[in-house]
Amino acid sequence: MRLKDLRHKIMSALKYDRSLASKEIKSDCHSDSIPPTTCPKNPPKMVGGAFGKKTSRRAAIGLAGGGVGAAFAFSACSNMLDEETKDKLGLSWEEFFKKNYRLMTDQEKGETVKRIEKLAKVKNNEIINVSDTPAKDGVLFGYAFNISKCQGYMDCVEACVKENNQDRESNMQYINIFEMENGNLNIESGNSKYSHEVPVEGKFYLGTQCFHCEKAPCIEVCPVGATWKEPDGIVVVDYDWCIGCRYCEAACPYWGRRFNWGAPQIPNEELNTEQHYLGNRKRGKGVMEKCTFCIQRTRKGLQPACVDACPTGSRTFGNLLDPNSEIRYIIENKKVFRLKEDLGTEPKFWYYMD
Amino acid sequence: MTNLLFHFIKDGILHALKGSKLYFTWLISLVALIGIGVFAYSIQISEGLKVTGMTDHVSWGLYISNFTFFVGIAAAAVMLILPAYIFNDADFTKVALIGEGVAVSALIMCLSFVTVDLGSPEKVWHLIPKLGYFNWPNSMLAWDVLVLNGYLALNLLIPFYILFSHYRGKEANKKKYFPFILLSVFWAIAIHLVTAFLYAGLPARPFWNNALLGPRFLASAFAAGPAFILVILSVLDYSTGFKIQKRVISKLALVVAIAAQINLIMLGSEIFKEFYHPTEHSSSAIYLFFGLHGHSALVPWIWTAISMNIIATLMLSIHKLRENHKILMGLCIMLFLAIWIEKGMGLVVPGFIPSPIGEIVEYSPTLVEVGITTGILAGGMLVLTVLVKVAIGIELGTFRSDAKDAN
Numbered sequence: 203m204r205l206k207d208l209r210h211k212i213m214s215a216l217k218y219d220r221s222l223a224s225k226e227i228k229s230d231c232h233s234d235s236i237p238p239t240t241c242p243k244n245p246p247k248m249v250g251g252a253f254g255k256k257t258s259r260r261a262a263i264g265l266a267g268g269g270v271g272a273a274f275a276f277s278a279c280s281n282m283l284d285e286e287t288k289d290k291l292g293l294s295w296e297e298f299f300k301k302n303y304r305l306m307t308d309q310e311k312g313e314t315v316k317r318i319e320k321l322a323k324v325k326n327n328e329i330i331n332v333s334d335t336p337a338k339d340g341v342l343f344g345y346a347f348n349i350s351k352c353q354g355y356m357d358c359v360e361a362c363v364k365e366n367n368q369d370r371e372s373n374m375q376y377i378n379i380f381e382m383e384n385g386n387l388n389i390e391s392g393n394s395k396y397s398h399e400v401p402v403e404g405k406f407y408l409g410t411q412c413f414h415c416e417k418a419p420c421i422e423v424c425p426v427g428a429t430w431k432e433p434d435g436i437v438v439v440d441y442d443w444c445i446g447c448r449y450c451e452a453a454c455p456y457w458g459r460r461f462n463w464g465a466p467q468i469p470n471e472e473l474n475t476e477q478h479y480l481g482n483r484k485r486g487k488g489v490m491e492k493c494t495f496c497i498q499r500t501r502k503g504l505q506p507a508c509v510d511a512c513p514t515g516s517r518t519f520g521n522l523l524d525p526n527s528e529i530r531y532i533i534e535n536k537k538v539f540r541l542k543e544d545l546g547t548e549p550k551f552w553y554y555m556d
Numbered sequence: 557m558t559n560l561l562f563h564f565i566k567d568g569i570l571h572a573l574k575g576s577k578l579y580f581t582w583l584i585s586l587v588a589l590i591g592i593g594v595f596a597y598s599i600q601i602s603e604g605l606k607v608t609g610m611t612d613h614v615s616w617g618l619y620i621s622n623f624t625f626f627v628g629i630a631a632a633a634v635m636l637i638l639p640a641y642i643f644n645d646a647d648f649t650k651v652a653l654i655g656e657g658v659a660v661s662a663l664i665m666c667l668s669f670v671t672v673d674l675g676s677p678e679k680v681w682h683l684i685p686k687l688g689y690f691n692w693p694n695s696m697l698a699w700d701v702l703v704l705n706g707y708l709a710l711n712l713l714i715p716f717y718i719l720f721s722h723y724r725g726k727e728a729n730k731k732k733y734f735p736f737i738l739l740s741v742f743w744a745i746a747i748h749l750v751t752a753f754l755y756a757g758l759p760a761r762p763f764w765n766n767a768l769l770g771p772r773f774l775a776s777a778f779a780a781g782p783a784f785i786l787v788i789l790s791v792l793d794y795s796t797g798f799k800i801q802k803r804v805i806s807k808l809a810l811v812v813a814i815a816a817q818i819n820l821i822m823l824g825s826e827i828f829k830e831f832y833h834p835t836e837h838s839s840s841a842i843y844l845f846f847g848l849h850g851h852s853a854l855v856p857w858i859w860t861a862i863s864m865n866i867i868a869t870l871m872l873s874i875h876k877l878r879e880n881h882k883i884l885m886g887l888c889i890m891l892f893l894a895i896w897i898e899k900g901m902g903l904v905v906p907g908f909i910p911s912p913i914g915e916i917v918e919y920s921p922t923l924v925e926v927g928i929t930t931g932i933l934a935g936g937m938l939v940l941t942v943l944v945k946v947a948i949g950i951e952l953g954t955f956r957s958d959a960k961d962a963n
Contacts, residue, residue: 298678302682302688302689305689372606378913380913388836388914389913389914390836390839390910390913390914391914392913392914394913394915410913419758419759419760422691422694422695423694423695423696423697423757423758424691424695424697425683425690425691425695425697425698425701426682426683426688426689426690426691427689427691428682428689443679443682443689444675444676444679445674445675445676445677445679445680445682445683446605446674446675446676446677446679447670447673447674447675447697448615448616448673448675449695449697449754451612451615452615452616452758452760452761452907452908453758453760454760454912455759455760455912456912456913457612457613457911457912457913457915459612460612461605461612461615461675462604462675463604463605463606463608463610463611463675464603464604464605464606465604486676487604487675487676488604488605488674488675488676489675489676490675542912545759545760
């Protein structure tokens with residue numbers, strides 16, 4: 203039965219493609235060389251300036267090698283396609299052939315952010331605000347977690363899912379809260395699947411997420427450099443550059459990464475529209491994601507959603523380079539520890555107890 | 557020259573399409589299986605990898621298991637190339653081309669397996685240096701892309717040169733191709749070591765993070781690979797005019813036996829280390845061999861593999877049994893299957909169980925995964941069939957160029 207459904211979906215997808223292709227054939231001026239005057243009506247304005255501006259090496263290679271895509275792009279002067287479809291195709295084309303975010307100039311970063319906003323509008327009718335705010339000088343983010351205070355309510359988990367636009371269908375979560383037996387700090391004997399009333403007598407609670415390691419094993423294994431550590435210490439993923447090999451997921455000793463096994467589903471009314479390129483913007487099918495310390499919030503000086511949501515005050519986030527910060531106070535004055543310190547990954551996530 | 561090249565390719569294709577009814581039945585069944593694979597992949601492309609059994613806990617499965625195993629088969633071609641070209645063993649010179657054919661088909665399977673495993677295959681161009689961002693030398697996966705494609709090029713280039721020379725009725729000039737042979741010998745070792753390092757370099761996964769993984773990969777490859785080649789050679793000997801000398805068979809059988817023995821010693825050493833004083837790091841091995849907290853999906857598989865492995869190795873070590881052709885074939889198939897299970901699913905999947913934070917989620921492949929895998933295996937066999945058919949045609953002199961004045 204499942205196979206049948208799948209086949210139906212495939213067939214409908216094919217139909218959609220064919221309808222596009224037939225429109226393509228009808229257009230009689232699908233080449234660059236034909237002057238615009240031969241178009242039946244005035245050619246609509248090019249979208250995003252892709253074809254008007256000097257062709258970059260990447261775009262040139264893309265055009266030379268492109269098959270179907272190139273045909274779509276060249277159809278820009280056709281009046282058989284309505285403006286909206288052209289917008290979509292042109293923008294998607296430029297998005298597909300853009301660079302790794304780290305290699306982009308500030309101007310290119312700004313352009314892709316604009317394209318993403320525009321695509322969200324024309325494709326899904328979403329008004330979103332994508333930021334590309336860079337790291338601030340003199341900032342290195344760190345996190346502390348008080349295991350004597352946490353009661354296991356999981357408000358943080360819920361807030362994180364909402365803030366970061368995680369896939370609702372697979373119930374993706376960045377944060378795990380482990381219920382642990384008193385007297386045992388071994389996380390492997392903890393239980394993160396509890397669904398009873400908390401807190402339970404004789405237990406304590408410990409949360410994990412991406413620890414934004416200073417020496418992160420996930421970064422070096424990526425074959426395409428799609429994940430890296432930003433100057434403020436946040437380990438990020440370029441969702442548009444990730445090819446989905448999942449080597450980083452295998453390399454993480456803390457199970458901090460999550461993969462989009464299908465296309466993420468988020469109800470429109472629940473979408474968080476305040477987004478960051480390296481943060482909570484919508485991910486595609488088949489790419490990796492993870493906690494970004496809520497980069498879209500923290501680079502604006504706000505606290506991560508999990509910290510804000512915590513009713514017990516177990517979570518502390520701040521700038522490790524600021525000697526007056528609360529996080530520095532905790533590290534200097536409490537008995538702190540980190541998970542699997544023997545691996546030399548240097549997590550920027552400390553646990554402590556009162 | 558270009559004209560001749562064109563004729564060579566045309567003749568090759570025409571020759572590959574000639575044969576008995578049985579041969580055609582074989583080709584058509586392979587094409588049908590490839591069709592199933594393509595259909596299954598179309599489902600995976602439209603729905604994403606959620607149609608597989610993989611999860612965030614077990615994030616590699618049947619595809620990467622098969623990839624790992626077939627890298628070994630590709631590397632094992634060196635066991636024919638080494639005696640043929642380096643030690644100048646005349647018996648082996650004739651069959652070395654078959655070994656290279658096996659390597660090419662195994663590599664095509666490997667590259668297909670990694671490609672179907674990608675979540676965003678349309679972005680593979682990100683791997684192309686300059687155009688994309690090739691994270692070399694940091695990422696072992698970048699190394700693997702490099703060595704696999706390099707080895708594929710070598711194994712296409714050398715036989716192509718030799719066969720093309722023979723096609724023109726000329727002897728291949730050994731001086732010209734010998735440096736490449738030498739390179740391919742080291743390269744064969746490299747592809748398998750690099751693939752092992754892909755796993756061994758992850759401290760997050762104690763089951764893989766051990767120094768023995770690389771050598772063990774080589775030993776198992778040099779057992780399973782020549783075992784596979786032995787079966788292929790027997791099939792050719794039986795069904796074509798391409799006769800294989802007894803000496804080649806018995807020498808290769810000895811290679812299989814010795815490699816299988818070394819592999820068993822290493823297996824014993826691993827088992828000792830994991831179980832003499834089990835630590836937290838032994839959880840994966842406990843899961844694999846005995847099950848963990850009631851989860852035991854791999855237990856029947858690994859014990860089947862280990863039993864087959866031990867029986868085949870013991871019997872191969874007895875000269876009388878190994879010299880009997882029928883028994884030898886049985887043992888080769890047995891050993892091949894044993895290592896396929898052990899090095900594929902038995903190595904990749906338990907590495908993920910339990911997860912680094914102690915959770916146990918089991919894995920079993922879905923129909924889509926099995927369909928795609930079958931399609932790729934059939935594709936590999938099709939490539940092998942065509943390559944071997946053409947190579948044998950040229951070597952037996954059934955098809956040659958008529959142009960004698962070619963330069």
